[in-house]
Amino acid sequence: MSDLKQSYDHVIVGGGVAADKAARAIREEDPDASVVILSDVGDGPLYRPGLSKDLWLKDGATLEGLYLGTTDTGVQLALNTTVTAIHPGRHAITTADGEDIGYRRLLLATGAAPRRFDTPDDERIIYYRSADDYRHLRSLVSEGTRVAVVGGGYIASELAAGLATAGARVSVHFPGRRLLEHMFPDSITGHLTEVYESRGVELDGGFRLASVRTGERLVLVPESGEQVEADVVVLGLGAVPDIRLAEAAGLEIADGGVLVDTVLATSAPDVYAAGDIATFTDPLLGRRRVEHIANAERSGETAGRTMAGTCTEYRYTPLFYSDLFDDGYEAVGEARTDHEVVEVWNDAGDAAVLYYLRDDVVRGVLLWNTWDSVPKAREIMAASREGMLPTTELTGQITPGG
Structure with missing residues (x-):
């Protein structure tokens, strides 16, 4: 009752x-x-x-x-x-x-x-969202387990890094040219390609999933190209x-x-x-x-x-963040490569501040290996929106790696 x-x-x-x-x-x-x-x-x-x-x-x-x-x-x-x-x-x-x-x-x-695909009912095919999904995936993964991750975005990139760290043999299959290319320019996606591959993660760009076939092993069937066998399939499709x-x-x-x-x-x-x-x-x-x-x-x-009776306005521009092996980032606003991207790197080439512009207005800021700068990023976006910060003055606003 x-x-x-x-x-x-x-x-x-x-x-x-x-x-x-x-x-x-x-x-x-x-x-x-x-x-x-x-x-x-x-x-x-x-x-x-x-x-x-x-x-x-x-x-x-x-x-x-x-x-x-x-x-x-x-x-x-x-x-x-x-x-x-x-x-x-x-x-x-x-x-x-x-x-x-x-x-x-x-x-x-x-x-x-989780966004779903037309997949068979098989416990080895996982859409990852909840604590139960974590428990289930953990129970299936051990040293050497072949895990195929489908998707080229936020959750797929994080899970691929995590599964590889846990000892799985990981491959990531996505339709684009590079992992996370909708967010990051070539300078970062090229670096991530090297990092993931150095950790044993196979990156398979240009892959469009047509179906998943079950049997002794799972088989990813693409619209064209070679099929992929795996012990476990994780679908990270948004x-x-x-x-x-x-x-x-x-x-x-x-x-x-x-x-x-x-x-x-x-x-x-x-x-x-x-x-x-x-x-x-x-x-x-x-x-x-x-x-x-x-x-x-x-x-x-x-x-x-x-x-509860205390009328409060929601006046907030949210941030988001991620850790990808030894790299990490924080971002505010629209981190999208269909915007114009202005990149400011440090001398070592391992930290950057990226500004995403539309019509000469900063719509997003990504802080690559750069910390404690989210409030400043919001200030820059506000000043740019009001026409008080020309794009020529973006360099030097935030120190990469800070």
């Missing part, structure tokens, strides 16, 4: 970082408020980036160390609980068990799900925001996400959205949707404070 109450002051749908931050903010603003988090997975909120970073790359890192301790705040956490509908008109949600739960205010923080509840309830959708105003309120009364699903107005870049941890943390906290 469920121990859920008939109604709560605050109902949060989704069990990730945004939900945790919102719950903590609500409790800080209103310690007596009743709060429940409804999550359709069996694990409590955890620091998701660690699933593809720390757990593979850092000695002594454990899954338990990633849990955020959400219930320490006194909120109720209902795991393995799927919400099937929201009813803004009567301020209620419905669960898969048929329970109706009322709310005074509701937060949608349903996150994103993510899709989970906006099904919002769409079904008639909330306004924009740019693939749930449209919110400056306080993260949706088009429905007393319904808010945060994290991966929220389409918000970035103070430097305008309307956008961001699938990175910093946005989930900050937007969850902001939504929680507003829900």
